[in-house]
Amino acid sequence: MPFPDRSQEDTVLWKHSPAYQLLHTTSERDKQKASSSGKPPTTWRKIWKLKAPSKIKHFCWKLYSDCLPNASNLRKRGVLSQRGCPLCRAKEEDSTHTFQRCPFTSETLTRQQLKSFPYQFACMQDLVEFSFDNLEKDQLTKWVITMWDVWRQRNLALREEPIRQPEETATFALNFMSRMANAAFVANQPFSIIENG
Numbered sequence: 001m002p003f004p005d006r007s008q009e010d011t012v013l014w015k016h017s018p019a020y021q022l023l024h025t026t027s028e029r030d031k032q033k034a035s036s037s038g039k040p041p042t043t044w045r046k047i048w049k050l051k052a053p054s055k056i057k058h059f060c061w062k063l064y065s066d067c068l069p070n071a072s073n074l075r076k077r078g079v080l081s082q083r084g085c086p087l088c089r090a091k092e093e094d095s096t097h098t099f100q101r102c103p104f105t106s107e108t109l110t111r112q113q114l115k116s117f118p119y120q121f122a123c124m125q126d127l128v129e130f131s132f133d134n135l136e137k138d139q140l141t142k143w144v145i146t147m148w149d150v151w152r153q154r155n156l157a158l159r160e161e162p163i164r165q166p167e168e169t170a171t172f173a174l175n176f177m178s179r180m181a182n183a184a185f186v187a188n189q190p191f192s193i194i195e196n197g
């Protein structure tokens, strides 16, 4: 399965747009605050220790901070957005929908036997903390890669481009992990072997 190029990464905002600048400024400020406090939150530290490409860790940090540019977050930042979920056409798109309730996501997680979360979390911080505290190492890696890929499929759907079905998304994480292992991935090492592979 080919790996998508960087043009499919997790934002569809033009980088000079007001929305992008707002989100970028907010995320950089929060990141600096966390890293300069002397004692960053445990989950924050765990995210950066994750054995995964830096782009996935960066996504996970955005998920934890709930600063991904979905319709709800854009509205909070003063950017009018009337649209719903690009994956299932639900009326309201926020992070709790995309990463928990959306039928696309829940079917993907069920197929991965990852539907072990005891309840729906009200915020992304709780969801990410629960995952890092309770999932086994491989399960956690699979979950993070899956969330990253769900967000990419959501971005493709937003641009009305073809997306993978949940069963394909479910196997994507496993294939990705297999390629990481085959590439003898070392944490914080440049990921060129896999990205170019």
Ligand SMILES: [Zn+2]
Residues within 6 Å of the ligand: 085, 086, 087, 088, 089, 090, 097, 098, 101, 102, 103, 104
């Ligand atoms: Zn949805």
